[in-house]
Amino acid sequence: MTNPSRFKLGASAFALTAGVALAASANAQTPPSTGATEPAMTNATGPDTPATQAPPANAAPSLTAASQPNVIEDEIVVTGTSIRGVQPVGANLISVGPKEIAATGAQTLTQILATVPALSSMGNAGQGEVKGSYYQPQIHQLGGSASSSTLVLIDGHRTSPGGTNHTNTDPGIVPINMIERVEVLPEGASSTYGSDAVAGVVNFITRTKFDGVQVGGQYTYADGTRGWQASALAGKTWDAASVILAYSHTSQSSLDATQRPYTNPNQTSRGGTNFNNFNCGPATLQPGGSGPIFLSATSGTSVANSAANSPCSSWAYTTLLPREQRDNVMAKGRIELSDKLTLSGDVVYGVRRTTSAISRGTLTATAFATGTQANPFYITPAGYTGTATRETVRYDFDDLLGRGAKERTGSDSFYADGNLNYKVGSNFEVNLLVLAAHDDSYDRTNGVANQSVATLALNGTTNTAGSLTQPSIPNTTGIITQLPLTTANALDVWNGGSTNRTSSAVRSLLLDNATLLRQVFAVRQARLSTDGKLFALPAGDVGVAIGAEYLRTHLDELQVQSNNTGPASAGSNNIQLGFTRVVKSAFGEIRIPIISADMDIPFVETVNLNLSGRYDHYNDFGTTTNPKVAVDWTIGHGFKLRGNWSTSFVAPPLDIVGDQYGTYVNSRYTTFTNNVAVPVSLYPTLPQMGIAGCTATSVTCNISSLQGLRVNTGDHNAGPQKGRGYSFGLDFHPDFFSGLSGQVTFWHERLRGAVTGPQIGFVVNTASLAHLLTFYPGGATTAQINAATAHVPAGGALPSRTDYILEVINSNYLNLNVSGIDASVTYTLHTGGAGTFVIGDAITYFTKFDQSYGTDGVSYSVLNTTGANGVFPSVKLQMRANLGWQLGGFNANLFMNYTGHYKNWSSSAVTPVTLNAQNNPDGGGDPVRANTTFDANLAYTFSGGFLDGQVISLNVRNMFNRKAPFYNASNGYDGYVANVLGRQISVGAQIKF
Numbered sequence: 001m002t003n004p005s006r007f008k009l010g011a012s013a014f015a016l017t018a019g020v021a022l023a024a025s026a027n028a029q030t031p032p033s034t035g036a037t038e039p040a041m042t043n044a045t046g047p048d049t050p051a052t053q054a055p056p057a058n059a060a061p062s063l064t065a066a067s068q069p070n071v072i073e074d075e076i077v078v079t080g081t082s083i084r085g086v087q088p089v090g091a092n093l094i095s096v097g098p099k100e101i102a103a104t105g106a107q108t109l110t111q112i113l114a115t116v117p118a119l120s121s122m123g124n125a126g127q128g129e130v131k132g133s134y135y136q137p138q139i140h141q142l143g144g145s146a147s148s149s150t151l152v153l154i155d156g157h158r159t160s161p162g163g164t165n166h167t168n169t170d171p172g173i174v175p176i177n178m179i180e181r182v183e184v185l186p187e188g189a190s191s192t193y194g195s196d197a198v199a200g201v202v203n204f205i206t207r208t209k210f211d212g213v214q215v216g217g218q219y220t221y222a223d224g225t226r227g228w229q230a231s232a233l234a235g236k237t238w239d240a241a242s243v244i245l246a247y248s249h250t251s252q253s254s255l256d257a258t259q260r261p262y263t264n265p266n267q268t269s270r271g272g273t274n275f276n277n278f279n280c281g282p283a284t285l286q287p288g289g290s291g292p293i294f295l296s297a298t299s300g301t302s303v304a305n306s307a308a309n310s311p312c313s314s315w316a317y318t319t320l321l322p323r324e325q326r327d328n329v330m331a332k333g334r335i336e337l338s339d340k341l342t343l344s345g346d347v348v349y350g351v352r353r354t355t356s357a358i359s360r361g362t363l364t365a366t367a368f369a370t371g372t373q374a375n376p377f378y379i380t381p382a383g384y385t386g387t388a389t390r391e392t393v394r395y396d397f398d399d400l401l402g403r404g405a406k407e408r409t410g411s412d413s414f415y416a417d418g419n420l421n422y423k424v425g426s427n428f429e430v431n432l433l434v435l436a437a438h439d440d441s442y443d444r445t446n447g448v449a450n451q452s453v454a455t456l457a458l459n460g461t462t463n464t465a466g467s468l469t470q471p472s473i474p475n476t477t478g479i480i481t482q483l484p485l486t487t488a489n490a491l492d493v494w495n496g497g498s499t500n501r502t503s504s505a506v507r508s509l510l511l512d513n514a515t516l517l518r519q520v521f522a523v524r525q526a527r528l529s530t531d532g533k534l535f536a537l538p539a540g541d542v543g544v545a546i547g548a549e550y551l552r553t554h555l556d557e558l559q560v561q562s563n564n565t566g567p568a569s570a571g572s573n574n575i576q577l578g579f580t581r582v583v584k585s586a587f588g589e590i591r592i593p594i595i596s597a598d599m600d601i602p603f604v605e606t607v608n609l610n611l612s613g614r615y616d617h618y619n620d621f622g623t624t625t626n627p628k629v630a631v632d633w634t635i636g637h638g639f640k641l642r643g644n645w646s647t648s649f650v651a652p653p654l655d656i657v658g659d660q661y662g663t664y665v666n667s668r669y670t671t672f673t674n675n676v677a678v679p680v681s682l683y684p685t686l687p688q689m690g691i692a693g694c695t696a697t698s699v700t701c702n703i704s705s706l707q708g709l710r711v712n713t714g715d716h717n718a719g720p721q722k723g724r725g726y727s728f729g730l731d732f733h734p735d736f737f738s739g740l741s742g743q744v745t746f747w748h749e750r751l752r753g754a755v756t757g758p759q760i761g762f763v764v765n766t767a768s769l770a771h772l773l774t775f776y777p778g779g780a781t782t783a784q785i786n787a788a789t790a791h792v793p794a795g796g797a798l799p800s801r802t803d804y805i806l807e808v809i810n811s812n813y814l815n816l817n818v819s820g821i822d823a824s825v826t827y828t829l830h831t832g833g834a835g836t837f838v839i840g841d842a843i844t845y846f847t848k849f850d851q852s853y854g855t856d857g858v859s860y861s862v863l864n865t866t867g868a869n870g871v872f873p874s875v876k877l878q879m880r881a882n883l884g885w886q887l888g889g890f891n892a893n894l895f896m897n898y899t900g901h902y903k904n905w906s907s908s909a910v911t912p913v914t915l916n917a918q919n920n921p922d923g924g925g926d927p928v929r930a931n932t933t934f935d936a937n938l939a940y941t942f943s944g945g946f947l948d949g950q951v952i953s954l955n956v957r958n959m960f961n962r963k964a965p966f967y968n969a970s971n972g973y974d975g976y977v978a979n980v981l982g983r984q985i986s987v988g989a990q991i992k993f
Contacts, residue, residue, distance in 0.1 A: 078183070079093060079153075079156070079183040079185050079201055079203040080093060080185045080189060080201065081192070081545075081589065081591075082192060082529065082531055082545035082547065082587065082589045082612070083531050083543040083545045083589060083591055084531055086543060086591060088185070088610070089591060089608045089609070089630040089631065089632050089644075090610065090631050090632050090642040090643050090727075091185060091630065091642065092185075092186060092187065092727065092729055092743060092745040092822060093183060093184075093185055094116060094118065094184040094185075094186065094822075095181055095182070095183045095184075096112055096113075096115050096116060096181055096184075097181040098180065100115055100181075101179070102891070102939070103882070103884060103891070103893040103937060104893070104895070104935070104937055104955075105937035105939070105953050105954075105955030105986065105988070106176075107176060107218045107220075107250075107986065107988065108176060108229075108250065109171050109176065109179070109204070110172075111957075112179065113137050113182070113202075114897075115880060116182075116842075117822075117842055117878040117879055117880050118139055118140060118184060118186050118822050118844045119137045119138065119139060119184065119202070120137070120138040120139070120140070120142075120873065120976070136148060136150065136152055136168040136169050136171075137150060137152065137171075138199070139184065139200040140186060140200075140747070140749070140818065140844070141872060141873050141875070141976075142198065142199035142749065142751065142818065142872065143199065143650075143754065143871055143872060147650070147721065147754045147871050147872070148166075148168055148196060148650065149197075149198035149650055149721070149723065149751065149754075150197075150198075150199050150200060150201070150202060151189065151193055151195075151197040151200070151201045151202070152168075152169035152171055152201075152202050152204070153201060153202070153203045153204065154174060154203075154206070154348075154415075155204070155205060155206055155346065156203060156205075157417060157433065157525070158435070158437070158523065158551075159348075159413070159415040159435075159437045160413060160414075160415060160437030160438055160439040160521050160522065160523045161439065161521055162411045162413055162439035162440075162441040162519070162521060163411070163441050163519070164441050164442065164443040164518070164519050166653050166655055166656070167519065167521050167555065167653060167654070167655065170350075170352070170411070170439075172326060172328075172350070172352070173328055173348055173350025174204060174206060174328060174330055174348060174350070175233075175246040175247055175248035175328040175329065175330050176229070176231060176248050176250075176328075177214070177216065177231040177232075177233045177246050178206040178233070178244075178246040178330050179204060179206060179207075180205050180207050181205050182202065182203065182204055182205065183202075183205060184201070184202050184203075185201040185202075185203070186199065186200040186727075186745075186747065186822060187644060187646065187725060187727050187747060188200070188626075188628070188647065188723055188724075188725045188749070189201050189628075189646070189648065190614060190626040190646070190648035190649055190723075191589075191612040191613050191626045191628035191646055191647075191648075192587065192589070192612055192614065192628070193614075194549075194583070194585055194587075194614055194616050195583075195649060195651040195720075196650050196651075197648055198648040198649065198650055198721065198723035198725075198749065198751060199723075206330065207244060207246075207332075208242065208244070208332060208344075209235065209242045210233060210234075210235030210237075210244045211235055211236060211237050212234070212235070212992055212993055213232070213233070213234045213992070213993040214233040214234075214990065214991070214992040214993070215230075215231065215232045215991050216229075216230070216231045216232075216988065216989065216990040216991070217230045217231070217988060217989060218953075218955075218986050218987065218988035218989075219986065219987055219988070220252075220984055220986040221984070221985045221986075222255075222982060222983060222984040222985070223983070224255050224256060224259030224260070225252065225253045225254065225255045225259075225321070226252075226253050227250070227251060227252035227253060228250075228251055229248065229249065229250045229251075229988075230248070230249050231246070231247065231248040232246070232247050232248075233245075233246045233247075234246075240335060240336040241335040241336065242332075242333065242334050243331075243332070243333045243334075244332045244333075245330070245331045245332075246328075246330045246331075247328065247329050248326070248328050249325075249326070249327050249328075250324070250326040251324075251325045251326075252321075252323065252325075253323055254319045254322055254323040254355065255319060255321040255981070256318075256319050256320070256357070257316065257319060258315075258316055260320060260980045260982075262963065262964075262966075262973075263315070263320060263971045263972050263973070264313075264972070265313045265315055265970040265971075266313070267966075267968060267969075267970075268308075270966050270972065271910065272910055272966065272968040272972070273307070273675070273908060273910060273968055274307055274308050274309075274310055275307075275310075275675065275908075275970035276310035276311060276312055276313045277310045277313060277394070278310055278311070278312065278394040279312055279314075279362035279363070279364065279394045279395055279396045280295065280296070280311060280312035280394065280399075281312075281395060281397070281398060281399020281400060281493075281496055282297065282395075282399065282493060282494055282495055282496035282500075283296075283297075283394055283494060284296065284312075284393070284394045285297060285379075285380075285381045285384075285391045285392070285393060285494075286305065286391055286392040286393075286394075287380065287384050287386055287388040287390075287391045288386065288388035288390065288391065289366060289390065289392040289800065289801075290690070291305070292304055292305060293305050293309075293394075294381035294383060294384065295311060297379040297380075297381055297382065297494045297495075298381075298382050299381050299382060300382050300383035302381070302383060304692065305705050306692070306704075306705075307675045307704040312396060314359030314362070314396060317359050317360070317398045317403055317405070318356070318357055318358055318359060319356045319357045319358075320971070321980070322354040322355055322356040322409075323354060323355045323356075324352070324353070324354045325352070325353045325354075326351065326352050326353075327350070327351045328348070328350040328351070329349045329350075330346065330348045331346070332344070332345070332346045332347075333345055339423075340422055340423040340424075341420070341421070341422050341423075342420075342421045342422075343418070343419070343421075344418070344419045345416065345417060345418040346415075346416065346417050347414075347416045348413075348414065348416075350411075350412075350413045350414075351411075351412055352410055352411045352413075353408070353409075353410040354410065355407070356407045356408075356409075357403065358405045358448065359396070359398055359448070360397035360398045360400075360404075360405045360447065360448055360449050361397050361448045361451070362394070362395060362397065363393070363394075363395045363397070363449070363451065363454045363455070363458070363464075363493070364392065364393070364394045364395075364464065364671070364707070364799070364800065365392070365393060365455050365458050365459060365464035365465070365466070365800055366390055366391070366392055366393075366458075366459055366464065366465050366466040366800050367391055367392075367393050367458050367459055367466075367493070368389065368390050368459055368466060369389040369390065370389045371389075372460070372483055373459050373460045373461070373466055373468075373483065373485065374484075374485065375458060375485050375490050375491070376485060376486060376487050376490050377490055377491075377492040377494055377501055378494070379494040390466075392800065393458070393493050393494075395493040397449040397454075397510070399496055399497065400493075400500055400502060400507070400510075401447075401507065401510065404447045405445070405446065405447035406446050406447055407443070407444070407445045408443075408444045408445075408446075409442065409443045409444070410441070411441040412440045413437075413439045413440075414437065414438045414439075415435065415436065415437035415523075416435070416436055416437075417433060417434065417435040417436075418433070418434050418435075419432070419433050420432045424530070424532070427532040427533040428530055428531065428533075429532060430528070430529070430530045431527075431528070431529050431530070432526075432527070432528050433525070433526070433527040433528075434525070434526050435523065435524070435526075436523070436524055436525075437522070437523040437525075438520070438521070438522050439519075439520070439521045439522075440518070440519075441519050441520075441521075442516065442518045442519075443516075443517040443518075444514065444515065444516050445513075445514065445515045446513075446514050447511060447513075448513055449510045449511070450509065450510055450511070450562055450566075450567060450568060452472070452562055452563075452564045452565060452566055452571075453506075453509045453510050453512065453513070453566060453567055454491060456481075457482070457485070457489060457491035457502075457506050457510075458490070458491045459485075460481055460482050460484070460485050461480065461481050461482075462480040462564050462565060462566070463798055463800075464671070464798060464799055464800045465798070465799070465800035465801055466800070468481070470782055471782070472564050472565060472798075473564050474669075474782070474785050474786045474789045474790075474794070474798075480564075480565050480566065487501065487503065488503050488506075489505070489506060490502075491506060491510075509566075509567050512567035512568050512569050512570075513562055513567075513568045514560075514568055515560060515561040515562070515568070516558065516559070516561075517559050518557070518558040518559075519555060519556070519557050519655070520556040520557075521553065521554070521556075522554045522555075523551070523552070523553050524552045525549065525551050525552075526550045527547060527549040528547060528548055528549075529545060529546065529548075529587075530546060530547065531543070531544065531545035531546075531589075532544065534590070537592070537593060538596070538599070539593035539594055539595050539598075539606070539607075540593035542591065542592055543590070543591040544588075544590045544591070545588065545590075546586075546587070546588045547586070547587050547588075548584075548585065548586045548587075549583075549584075549585040549586075549587070550582075550583075550585075551582070551584075551585070552580070552582050552583075553581045553583075553654065554578070554580045554581075555579045555655060556577070556578045557575075557576070557578070557579075557655060558574075558575070558576050559573065559574075559793075560572055560573065560574050560575075561573050561793075561795070563793070563794060564798075573793045573794070575793060577655075577658070579654040579655070579657065579658075581618065581619060581620055581651075581654055582618075582619045583617065583618055583619075583651075584617045585614060585615060585616045585617070586614070587612070587613065587614040587615070588612065588613060588614075589610065589611070589612035589613075590610070590611050590612075591608065591610045592608070592609045592610070592611075593606070593607075593608050594607040594608065594609055595607040603635055603636065604633065604634075604635070604636075605634040605635065605636040606632075606633070606634040607631070607632070607633050607634075608632050609630070609631050610628075610629075610630040610631070611627075611628070611629055611630075612627070612628045612630075613625065613626065613627040614626050618651060620657060621651070621652065621719050621720060624649050624720060626646065626647045626648055626649060627646065627647060628644060628646035629644065629645050629646070630642070630643070630644035630645075631643055631644070637734055637735050637736065638732055638733045638734040639730065639731070639732050639734065640730070640731045641729075641730055642728065642729055642730075643726065643727065643728035643729070644726060644727055644728075646724075646725060646726070647722070647723065647724050647725075648722075648723040648725070649721060649722050649723065650720060650721040650723075650754075650755075651720050652718040652719060652720060652721075652755055652812075653755065655714065656714045656715060656755055656811070657714060657715070657718055658713075658714035667712055667714060667792050667793065668711075668712055668792060668793050668795035669709050669711040669712070669788075669789045669792050669793075669794060670710055670712075670794075670795035671708075671709065671798065671799045672707075672708040672709055672806060673704065673706070673708065674703065674704065674708070674761075675704040675908065676702070676704075676760055676761055676907040677700040677701070677702050677907070678700060678701055678702075678703055678764045679700050679765070679919070680694075680696065680698050680699065680700065681919070682764065682767060682770045682919060683773070683775055684696075685777055686698075686701045686703075688777035689701075689703075689706060689775060691705060700912060703803075706803035706804060707799035707800060707803050708799065708802065708803055708804040708805060708806060709780075709785065709788070709789070709799065709802050709804075709805045709806070710760075710805075710806045710808060711788055711789055711805060711808065712757065712792075712808045713807070713808070713809050713810070714809075714810050714811075715809055715810060715811035715812075717811075718755060718810070718812055719812055720753070721751060721752070721754045722751070722752045722753060723751050723752075724749075724750045725747065725748055725750065726748055727745055727747035727748070728746055729743060729744055729746060730743065730744050730745075731743045739827050739828040739829055740825070740826070740827050741825070742823070742824050742825035743822075743823065744821065744822070745821065745822045745823070746819070746820075746821050747819065747820055747821075748818070748819040748848075749816070750815075750816070750817050750818075751814075751816040751817075751818075752812075752815050753812030753813075753814075753815065754812070754813070754814040754815070754816060754872075755810055755812055755813075756810065756813055756869060756871060757808040757809060757810040758772060758808065758809075758813060758853075758869075759808065760773065761906055761907025762869055762907075763806065764907070765907075765913060765915060765919070765920070765921055766853055766857075766919065766920060767918060767920070768853045768854045768856075768857045772806060772807045772808070772809065773804060773806050773807075774804060774805050775803065776803060776804060779801040779802055779803060780802040780804075780805060784802075784805075785798070785802055788807065813853050813854065814851060814852075814853060814869060814872070815851060815852045815853070815857070815859075816849070816850070816851050817849075817850040817851070817859065818848060818849050818850070818874075819846070819847045819848040820844060820845055820846040820848075821843075821844070821845045822843070822844050823842070823843050824840065824841065824843070825840060825841055825842075826838060826840035827839050834887070835885055835886050835887030835888075835890075836887075837883075837884065837885050838882070838883070838884035838885075839882070839883050839884075840881065840882055841879065841881040841882075842879065842881075843878065843879040844877070844878050844879075845876065846863060846864070846874060846875075846876045846877075847863075849861065849862050849864075849874035850863075851868070851869060851872070858918040858920055860916070860920040860921060860922065862874050862921070863876060864876040864900070864901075864902040864903060865902055865903045865904070865905040865925065866903075866904065866905065866906070866928075866967075866974055866976050866977070867904055867905045867906025867907070867908075867925075868905040868906075873974075873977065874902075875900065875902045875976070875977055876900055877898070877900035878899050878900070878977075879896075879897070879899075879900075880896070880897050881895065881896045881898075882895045882896070888943070889940050889941040889942060889943050890938075890940055891937075891938070891939040891941070892936075892937070892938050892939075893936065893937045893938075894935070894936050895934065895935040896932065896933075896934055897931075897932070897934070898930065898931070898932050899930060899977050901928060901929055901930040902927075903926065904926040904927075904967055904968055904974070905921055905924075905925040906968075908968050908969055908970075909924070909925045909926045909968055910926050910968050911924050911925055912924050913925050926968050928965050928966070928967050929965045930965070931962065931964070931965050931977065931978055933957075933958045933959075933960070933962045934958070934959045935956065935958070935959065936955070936956045936959055937953065937954070937955045937956075938953065938954045939953040939954075949992055950989070950991050951989065951990040951991075952987075952988070953986075953987070953989070953990075954986070954987055955984075955986040955987075955988070956984070956986075957981075957983070957986075958982055958983050958984065959983065961982045963982065964978035964979065964980060965978060
C-alpha cells in the first residue's frame with residue numbers, strides 16, 4: 001500500500017477506515033483541496049450534493065470520481081504534515097467526513113464532535129460554556145480552561161481565541177453548512193504547529209467550491225426547551241476562480257432548572273448530600289452569631305448549624321442551560337492569476353449571545369437590636385430565650401426582589417486571511433499566509449443584589465460583621481457607614497413576601513449592581529513556507545518543507561464591578577489590563593521513503609520516515625524547541641504499522657501571566673463557604689475552630705459552618721506546560737476480507753506544569769497544596785487579610801469573620817502521566833437488492849492516568865475518576881457504535897453511546913476519598929453508574945420530479961430519554977460526561993436550487 005502524492009476526489013476518497021462515526025485512519029485517502037497554505041491547510045470539498053444524501057457512515061463508495069460533480073484534483077496538505085499531497089507518517093489521523101456528518105444528522109459542531117470518543121465531553125449539550133472550556137473540544141480529556149492541551153484550527157490556521165474565563169478557540173463561529181469535514185490528530189504536534197498541540201490537533205475544514213444555492217432548516221424539541229436552525233449556501237465555480245458564501249442562524253431556548261427536578265440541590269432522596277444552605281427568604285436567624293439556627297423569626301424551635309439541615313436554595317430561580325443565539329457568515333474566494341500564481345482568501349464573522357436566569361444573590365451578615373447600628377426591623381426569634389442583642393442573618397434576595405436577575409455573555413468574532421501560492425518549477429511551491437483575527441467577548445450581570453448596599457442597610461456599614469473599625473476594603477483605611485438606620489434606609493430580612501417592609505428606595509439601590517467582564521483578543525500572523533520534492537531515492541521522492549512565522553497576540557481586559565462602598569454607579573472598581581506576546585518561529589520537515597513496493601521485499605511493501613521540528617521564541621518566557629520522529633511500515637495485504645515520538649508545549653495563557661503581581665482579570669477575593677471535609681492530620685488547628693463534633697481525634701471535619709475568603713490570582717512567573725509523548729498502532733483493511741477496516745493505537749502522553757488553580761477540594765486532599773489553605777482560630781486579623789489580598793480587588797463584602805483564607809493561584813502546578821488505546825472497526829456489506837449495511841464500533845480506553853503536583857510531588861492514580869482536579873476528568877472508557885442501512889433514497893443510522901462507570905472523587909463525594917501515607921487519594925469516593933444512550937437518524941433523498949435531490953430528515957438523540965447518572969453535586973450530574981437535555985427530536989429539510 002502506498003501513499004500517493006495526489007488525491008482525486010470521488011466516492012473512493014471517502015472510503016474511510018475509522019469505525020462507527022469515524023471517517024478515516026492514517027491510511028485512508030482524504031478528500032482533496034485547492035490552494036493549501038500552511039501546515040494542515042486542507043481546504044477540501046466534497047461532491048456537490050446535500051450532505052444528508054451521502055451513504056451511511058463508512059459505507060463503501062457507489063460512484064466513481066468521474067460521475068461526481070465538482071471534482072477537484074489539486075494537491076492538498078493533510079493535518080499533521082507541512083508537505084502537501086501526502087498523508088502524515090506514523091499518525092492516527094481521524095477524519096469525520098461528509099458521510100459521517102450526514103449519518104448523524106448533525107446540525108451543530110458539538111453534534112459532529114460527538115462522533116469521536118477520543119474527544120472529551122462527547123455527550124455534552126453544547127449550549128453555553130462547558131466546564132470553562134468555551135466550546136473548545138479537548139483530546140483525551142487533557143485539559144480545558146487555562147490548561148488546554150488541544151490546538152483548534154480552522155482550515156489549518158489559528159484564529160482569535162475568545163471567552164472571559166481564559167481564552168480558548170470557539171470553532172462555532174463557522175457556519176455549519178460550510179464544514180466539509182473535521183480531522184482529529186490525537187498526538188503531540190508542536191513540531192508542526194507550535195503551542196497548544198500537546199494532546200493533539202482538531203482541524204475544522206471548510207468547503208472551497210460549490211455551485212448553486214442551497215438552503216436548509218431544522219426544528220428541535222426537548223422537554224422544556226426548543227430550538228431551530230436555518231442556513232443558506234451559494235457559490236459559483238469558473239475555470240480559474242471560485243467564490244462561495246454561507247450563512248447560518250441557530251437559536252436555542254433556555255432550560256429552566258425546575259424542568260429537571262433531579263437537579264434540585266437537596267440530593268438526599270438519591271442517596272446524596274443536601275447542598276442547600278441557610279440563606280432563605282425570610283432570613284434564618286442565629287442569635288449571638290453561633291449555636292443553633294432558627295429558620296425564621298416566628299420559629300419556636302431551632303436546628304443545628306449543619307449542612308444536613310439546610311432548607312433553602314435559589315435553584316427555582318436559575319437556568320441549567322442558557323438561551324443561546326448564533327449568527328455566522330463566511331465568504332471564500334480563489335483565483336488563479338496565472339498558471340503558477342494563485343490567490344485565495346477567507347472572511348468569517350460570528351456573533352454569539354447567551355442569556356441565563358440567575359439568583360438575586362444572598363447575604364450572610366450581622367444585624368443589631370440595640371445601639372447606634374440598631375435595625376428598626378430587627379426581630380428576635382420567637383423560640384429564643386437568651387439575651388443576645390445581635391444575630392447572624394442568612395438571607396436570599398429572591399424573596400424580596402423576585403425573578404429578573406440575568407447573566408448575559410457573548411462574543412463578536414472575526415478573522416480574515418489571504419494566501420498567495422506560487423509554483424516554483426515542477427517540484428516546489430511557495431506560500432505566503434497573512435491573517436488578522438479579533439474576538440470581543442463579554443460577561444455581564446444585571447439585577448443581582450448589591451452586597452455593600454445590603455450590609456449598609458442591614459447594619460449601617462459595608463462590613464458584614466458590622467465592624468465600625470475594620471476598613472471596608474483591605475489595604476485601605478476607609479470605613480463606609482450609613483447611620484442611623486431608619487425605616488426609610490434599612491433592610492428588612494425578617495418579614496417575607498408582601499409583608500416585607502423594605503422601602504422602594506432601598507430596593508432600587510439594591511439593584512444598582514451591574515457588573516462587566518470583557519476581553520478583547522487580537523491576532524496578527526504572517527507565515528512564509530515552501531515545500532516540494534527535494535530529490536529522488538530508490539524508494540521514491542524525498543519531500544521537504546521549511547518555513548518561518550511571525551505571530552503577535554494582544555489581550556485587553558476590562559472588569560467593572562461594585563467596590564464594596566455602595567451602589568455600583570457611584571462606587572465601582574474599573575480594572576484595565578493589557579498584555580502583548582510576540583512569537584517568532586522557524587520549522588522544517590523531511591519525509592524519506594526507505595522502502596517501496598518495487599523493491600519486492602517480503603512482508604515490506606513500504607517504509608517511510610518523517611522528521612520534523614520547530615523553534616519558537618516568546619518575548620515573555622523565552623525559547624522552546626520541539627522535534628518529532630515518525631515512521632510507518634506497510635506490511636502488505638492491507639496492513640500497516642506506524643509509530644511516532646514527539647515533544648510539545650502549551651504557552652502560559654496571557655491572562656494567567658498577568659502583571660508583575662500576577663493580577664489578571666479574574667483576580668479577586670470573595671466571601672467563601674464550602675461543604676467540604678478537611679483532614680485534621682493536614683490542618684491540626686481545625687479542632688480549635690469551634691466546629692461541632694470536631695476534635696483532635698477526628699479524621700476529618702466539615703467546614704460548612706465556617707466563613708472564609710477565596711483569593712484568586714494569576715502567576716507572573718508561570719511558564720509553558722511541557723509534553724512528551726509517543727504512539728504506535730496498526731491500520732487494517734485486509735484485501736482478503738472485503739468490507740472490513742479499522743485501526744488500533746496505543747498512545748502515551750506525559751505533561752509537566754499544566755496550569756491550573758487548585759480548588760479547595762483538591763487542596764485539602766493533597767499535602768503539597770496544603771499551604772494554599774490557612775485556618776485562623778479566633779478569626780483572621782486585618783493585617784493577615786491585607787497580606788493575603790494585596791493588589792487584588794474586592795469581589796464583594798467581607799465575611800462577618802474570616803475563619804480561613806484559600807489562595808487559588810493559577811500556575812504550573814499539575815503533572816500528568818496518561819496512556820490509553822484508541823480503536824475502531826467497521827464492516828460494510830453490499831447486498832444488492834437489500835441495500836448496503838454498515839456496522840462498527842469506536843472506543844477510547846485509558847490504561848493510565850497518574851498525576852502529581854509541583855516538582856517533587858508524589859504521583860498517584862486518578863484513573864476512572866472525576867473531581868480529583870479541576871479540568872482533567874479521567875473516565876476510563878468512552879464508546880460509540882453504529883448500525884447503518886441505505887437503500888435507494890433511504891438512509892437510516894442507529895448509534896449507541898456508552899460511557900463506563902467511574903468514581904466521584906470530588907470533595908462532595910458521600911463516601912470520603914481515602915488518603916495514603918503521602919496524603920494523596922487512593923480510594924473511596926462514590927461510584928457513578930455507566931451511561932448508555934441511543935441516537936437515530938433517518939433521511940430520505942427524493943429522486944426525480946420537481947423534488948429531485950431534496951432531503952428531509954428526522955433525528956432523535958437519547959431516544960429513551962435516559963437521565964444523566966447520579967453524581968453527588970449540587971445539580972445532581974457530572975457535566976464532564978453527561979447533559980440534562982434528555983431526548984431531543986429534530987426534523988429538518990435541505991433544498992438545493
